Amino acid sequence: MPDEEGRPVASVPVAVRCGSIPGRRAGKPRRDARTPTPVITTTARGAQPAMFTRIDHVGIAVHDLEKSISWYETTFGLTVASREVNEEQGVREAMLFVADSPAGGSYVQLLEPTRQDSPVGKFLARNGEGVHHIGYGVDDVENALASIGAQGVRLVDQRPRHGSMGASIAFLHPKDTGGVLTELVQAAKR
Ligand code: KFV
Ligand code: CO
Numbered sequence: 797m798p799d800e801e802g803r804p805v806a807s808v809p810v811a812v813r814c815g816s817i818p819g820r821r822a823g824k825p826r827r828d829a830r831t832p833t834p835v836i837t838t839t840a841r842g843a844q845p846a847m848f849t850r851i852d853h854v855g856i857a858v859h860d861l862e863k864s865i866s867w868y869e870t871t872f873g874l875t876v877a878s879r880e881v882n883e884e885q886g887v888r889e890a891m892l893f894v895a896d897s898p899a900g901g902s903y904v905q906l907l908e909p910t911r912q913d914s915p916v917g918k919f920l921a922r923n924g925e926g927v928h929h930i931g932y933g934v935d936d937v938e939n940a941l942a943s944i945g946a947q948g949v950r951l952v953d954q955r956p957r958h959g960s961m962g963a964s965i966a967f968l969h970p971k972d973t974g975g976v977l978t979e980l981v982q983a984a985k986r
Pocket of ligand 2: 929979
């Protein structure tokens with residue numbers, strides 16, 4: 797079918813997914829688990845089907861986790877869904893629930909370094925507090941890593957690691973992703 801300028805347009809992949817779909821769920825229950833809500837996923841012309849299912853979280857580097865949690869609770873009314881210390885990543889962190897969707901929840905992740913030579917410690921020393929990374933939801937983190945790696949993007953993690961709320965996560969190098977540290981997140985099965 798031609799578009800408005802008469803160019804041929806390939807059929808647009810549309811995925812309609814209903815019912816229970818895995819996602820991070822510690823914050824709030826589904827709005828109505830009995831009512832299936834369609835998720836429409838479209839792709840640009842000629843591109844691969846979309847790999848990301850949602851923005852899982854935005855990671856924000858902070859100096860003082862408790863102070864930052866209070867600020868987000870008071871100012872935006874967000875609630876803490878989980879708190880964890882991840883020694884491997886060198887962070888003390890909290891996930892604050894923002895919104896639900898059929899593909900899973902989305903969160904603000906507040907990150908305080910447990911040591912100065914950690915990724916977040918170094919980031920804070922260089923930039924001060926602010927957005928540290930974006931975490932995108934994926935259905936299968938190993939497949940996503942293989943596909944993105946095959947396109948020449950440098951992988952920080954060749955294999956998934958343990959992430960917050962039981963997720964499997966992997967990072968892509970910010971130097972190959974337009975300066976944005978990018979995390980792939982396969983949420984724990986509910
Ligand atoms: N965003 C953009 N650029 C960044 C960056 C960031 N967050 N962190 C580092 N860079 C840039 C930095 O400005 C520098 O650029 C270069 O990367 C090397 O930085 O032009 P420049 O000045 O050369 P270094 O020397 O500070 O760091 P390096 O030791 O090379 O490590 C960089 C990298 C990306 C490999 C490291 O930060 C890393 O492994 N990050 C992934 C792990 C991580 O960030 N963990 C904390 C979050 S844990 C989490 O989110 C969890 C558990 N979860 O479930 O969601
Ligand atoms: Co993260």
